[in-house]
Amino acid sequence: MANANDIVIVSAVRTPFGRFGGSLRDFDYYELGAIPMREVLKRVNVAPDKVDEVFWGVGDTSACRDPYTPVAGRQSLIRAGLPHETVSISFDMACVAAMNAVRLAALEMKAGEIETAICGGATSFGQSPLVVRGLRFGGFRLSDVKMEDPLVALGYKDFNPVSVDSDNVAFEYKIDRQEQDEWAFRSHQNYGNAWNAGKFKDEIMPLEIPQPKGEPITLDIDEQYRANTTLERLAGLKAIYGTRAITAGNAPGLNDGATAILVMTRQKAEELGMEVLATVVENVSVAINASRMPEGPGVAMKKILKKADMKIDDMAVMEINEAFACVPLVSMKLAVDNDDAKYKELKKKMNINGSAIAIGHPNTASGARLVMNLMYELRRRGGGYAMGGICGGLAQANACIIKVE
Numbered sequence: 001m002a003n004a005n006d007i008v009i010v011s012a013v014r015t016p017f018g019r020f021g022g023s024l025r026d027f028d029y030y031e032l033g034a035i036p037m038r039e040v041l042k043r044v045n046v047a048p049d050k051v052d053e054v055f056w057g058v059g060d061t062s063a064c065r066d067p068y069t070p071v072a073g074r075q076s077l078i079r080a081g082l083p084h085e086t087v088s089i090s091f092d093m094a095c096v097a098a099m100n101a102v103r104l105a106a107l108e109m110k111a112g113e114i115e116t117a118i119c120g121g122a123t124s125f126g127q128s129p130l131v132v133r134g135l136r137f138g139g140f141r142l143s144d145v146k147m148e149d150p151l152v153a154l155g156y157k158d159f160n161p162v163s164v165d166s167d168n169v170a171f172e173y174k175i176d177r178q179e180q181d182e183w184a185f186r187s188h189q190n191y192g193n194a195w196n197a198g199k200f201k202d203e204i205m206p207l208e209i210p211q212p213k214g215e216p217i218t219l220d221i222d223e224q225y226r227a228n229t230t231l232e233r234l235a236g237l238k239a240i241y242g243t244r245a246i247t248a249g250n251a252p253g254l255n256d257g258a259t260a261i262l263v264m265t266r267q268k269a270e271e272l273g274m275e276v277l278a279t280v281v282e283n284v285s286v287a288i289n290a291s292r293m294p295e296g297p298g299v300a301m302k303k304i305l306k307k308a309d310m311k312i313d314d315m316a317v318m319e320i321n322e323a324f325a326c327v328p329l330v331s332m333k334l335a336v337d338n339d340d341a342k343y344k345e346l347k348k349k350m351n352i353n354g355s356a357i358a359i360g361h362p363n364t365a366s367g368a369r370l371v372m373n374l375m376y377e378l379r380r381r382g383g384g385y386a387m388g389g390i391c392g393g394l395a396q397a398n399a400c401i402i403k404v405e
Contacts, residue, residue: 002279002405004267005109005110005265005266005267006265006266006279006280007109007263007264007266008264008265008266008269008277009261009262009263009276009277009279009372009375009402010044010046010262010264010276011041011043011044011261011277012040012203012260012277012368012372013040013204013205013372014258014259014260014368014372015035015036015205015207015257015258015259016204016220016222016223016257017223017257017359017361017362018219018360019223019224019253019360020126020253020254020255022126022223023207023217023223024126024207024209025124026126027124027126028127029063029064029072029124030065030072030075030076032076032256032257032258033056033072033073033075033076033079033080033120033121033122035080035258036120036259037054037076037080037082037120039205040118040120040260041080044262044274046116046262046274048083049083051077051082051117051118051262052086052087052114053086053088053117054073054074054082054117054119055073055101055119056077056088056090056101056120057090057091057097057100057120057364057367057368058070058072058121058364059097059364060128060363062128062129062131062150063123063124063125063126063128063129070090072090072122073088073090074090076122077118089104091104092364093285093364093392093396094363094364094396095363095364095391095393096285096367096390096392096397097121097363097367098120098364098366098368099367099368099371099390099398099400100285100398101119101261101368102263102283102400103284103285103398105117105263106263106280109263109264109265115265115268116262116263116264116265116268117262117263117264118260118261118262118263119260119261119263119368120258120259120365121258121259121365122259122362122365123256123257123258123362123363123365124362125255125362126256127256128150128151130147130149130150131147131149132145132146132147133146133148155393156393159290159291159394160291162293162323163240163241163243163246163324164243165290165291165292166326167243167244167245167326168291169292169294169295169326170245170294170324170329173326173338175245175326175329175330175333176245177244177245180245180246180324180325180326180329181234181235181247181250181325182231183250183325183329184229184322184357185229185230185231187322187357188225188226188227188357189229189354190352190353191222191225191359192225199353199380200221200222200353202372202376203373203376204221204222206219222358222360223360224255224356224358224359225354225358226358233249234250245326246326250325251322251323251325251357252322252323252356252360253360255361255362257360257369258365259365259368259369261368261371277379277404278378278402278404279405280400280401280402281308281385281402282304283399283400283401284300284303284398284399284400286299286300286303286397286398287396287397289395290394291395292395293323293392293393293394294323294324294329294331295330295331295334296389296392296396297328297331297391297397297399298331298332298333299331299334299397300389300399301331302334303399304387304399305387310401312335312336312346314385315384315385315401316349316378316381316384316386317349317352317374317378317384317386318349318350318374318387318388318389319353319355319370319373319386319388320332320350320388321355321356321361321366321367321389321391322355322356322357323390323391325357327391331389332346332347353373366390367390370388370389371400371402374386374388374402375402378403383405385401385402385403386401386403386404387400388402
């Protein structure tokens with residue numbers, strides 16, 4: 001039953017996601033974030049001064065022109081034309097950040113602190129610099145200088161690469177290379193079918209890309225998608241970083257992109273005459289052992305279903321972000337307690353429009369992408385419930401349940 005204190009979504013949009021070194025590589029990081037902030041307000045004709053707070057996911061701030069404490073959300077919101085008086089928080093929860101942004105906004109709304117917020121995030125792998133350490137007090141007069149690429153074996157210096165940990169967990173769950181490649185192939189197929197059906201037109205804003213010569217080109221599709229992907233090509237790829245099964249084909253790329261969701265209390269939406277697109281039913285955060293990242297979304301899904309007093313069968317559609325193909329596969333097994341029949345049934349409802357392997361994964365933008373894609377899918381279906389789950393670095397995870405009347 002609708003309640004004036006419900007947390008509702010009234011607008012949601014994202015940029016197309018660019019491949020590494022692709023169309024978005026030269027976009028200034030703050031402007032990349034400002035693009036969907038502007039558009040999410042423009043689409044529903046909401047004045048910038050109506051936004052009480054911005055909750056903005058950030059990760060690799062080295063992509064910013066001011067890498068030391070860049071307050072990225074604030075710089076982007078000012079670029080987007082929001083008033084300087086708009087409060088913001090830029091926070092790092094790795095890949096779960098943009099979904100957790102919705103959670104943080106909801107908590108403040110339930111506390112009566114705010115009524116309206118923009119939630120989202122931006123990532124630019126293309127703007128990540130090479131790093132030189134140890135020079136400040138090193139006294140280099142005659143010596144070699146080592147330059148470091150922070151994107152190699154992406155992960156955390158005091159831990160295994162996330163691919164290695166994920167591979168180990170998948171092996172425990174008896175999820176082999178073939179199953180992971182099949183899931184990756186399915187992701188591209190599902191994305192292609194969804195894009196051809198026009199499903200992404202609701203969420204992706206076409207973006208003009210300036211060219212060195214001639215007119216700008218318009219990007220309206222995620223560059224990660226490969227229409228010519230085949231199981232044979234996936235099977236021919238070598239595993240990376242000494243893993244058994246993880247390859248460049250069954251993992252997402254290093255992508256650029258930004259997302260924004262406009263959330264309000266239902267009372268505020270009604271006051272402004274806004275159409276409610278969806279209600280945020282629940283949103284939870286979990287953290288587990290840092291080496292067991294693929295289990296995170298499954299743990300979060302179990303927690304949220306218990307909190308909402310709901311069952312998986314109540315969900316019309318779901319998505320678990322494909323940080324690697326093994327992540328949704330492991331988490332689905334965990335969510336159904338390794339029941340093979342339930343696992344096979346769950347697959348049919350999961351990632352039906354593709355996920356990060358085909359769409360791309362600009363880490364701190366992806367959580368909001370899941371929410372909006374599920375929301376627009378429910379609206380096309382005439383309503384119902386949907387659940388999204390996403391893992392983040394060192395095994396944090398979020399899950400979110402939304403409802404469309």
